[in-house]
Amino acid sequence: MMTETEVILKFIYDARYFINENLDLDKVRIEVPCGSWVGSKRRSIGDIDLGVFPPIEAKGTFIDSLKDFESSEKNLQVMNYLYATTQDKLSKEFDYWSNKNLDNVIVYLSDVNKYKLLKHNIEDFDFLTSLLGGNVEIFRK
């Protein structure tokens, strides 16, 4: 199982060339909870804010994402989730997200080093594909 910190770092690592070459780094904001960090978030939404794409809330696992999504107290404006999972769990997790009011659910498959979209907004697909260097596919059941 990956931690939230590991998921964020892996995502930014995989997106680093695109961000470096195409985005204004002064507008990129990334919040990583790690080490002895126990403070509250400085911003109310999204751990990964690239400036040109609605912020993405990152979690370590499906369960953490689900808890966050179902919490009535926080992250009400989050429309994009990112977390890590494995191929064998995709179908069940796809079923959970399918009828939820979200734009994109991006999962990193730690067993095959690939990204899948369990839910996607068609207008965002090209951006996410470019961001992750083509290593992302739409999950189909």
Add this chain to the structure above:
Amino acid sequence: MKKAIIYCDSADLIINIMLKSPKKIHQRGTDYCYIDKDVDLLFKIPNKNNPLPKKISNQLNTYGTMDYIVCDEHDNVISAIEDTKTAPVGNALLQRMDKVLPLFLNRNRKFKVAYIAPRIGKDDSQDTERSVCQSWFFQKFLKNYGKNFIFLEKNQLTKENICDHTLNLIIEHVLSNTAPIIPQNKHLVEALNESIKSVRTLKKVGTDLIFSGKMFKPNNSTSHPVHSTLMTIIMLNQSTGLYNKIILETSKDHSQLLDSRNKNNKKVNFIKNNTTRRVV
């Protein structure tokens, strides 16, 4: 090429390298390494499953985890670095010293210690722009140790940010063989004497110092600036042995609050263990 392991309490530096120098960072398991012409730096973020090795934590006696602990391949600490994007002006300066000062004052220390921050910043309590140099603690102590307490001018932070400077400092520490700087007694004495003039709640009575600052706010929450100021004074006195004891003059209520604070709070324990209480 020199190799080093950097144990990070913050991911800001790793993210900064990924975004600004994507060709120089590589994944190694769940860790990331920065490889440039002279150095191979492996960045690790300790967590519950992979905590900071005991051998390293034993070398660090401090009241918080430094942002970057630079080690050789055998987990010998080369340097400990704390960085911040916000200038520590006003009360913030001594508060930021909680982690750094215990390490810096340790005369048996075998590794370098550095604190890096902007020199100019906004003092929220006064809504004005101030400089770190206005602080008595900077003027009487920190300014003598420019290699350890690095305060960057605005023009140094236009093209490069704090993380860029921190990375350069880590590389400098890994490549250099110079001995760590240990503070001189005369500077410690000067700082302690200045504290008596500058801290209005501190006075000298015979061979003792009496501190009467309010340790808690009216709502009973901890007054961190007061705790940090007292902690600094205690540490300066421990290093110099100038005064016999430090008496903490406090109300009965505040004395009880101090005793009831979390027993795992290292700073509170340090204050409790190193002062003589006088309830007034």
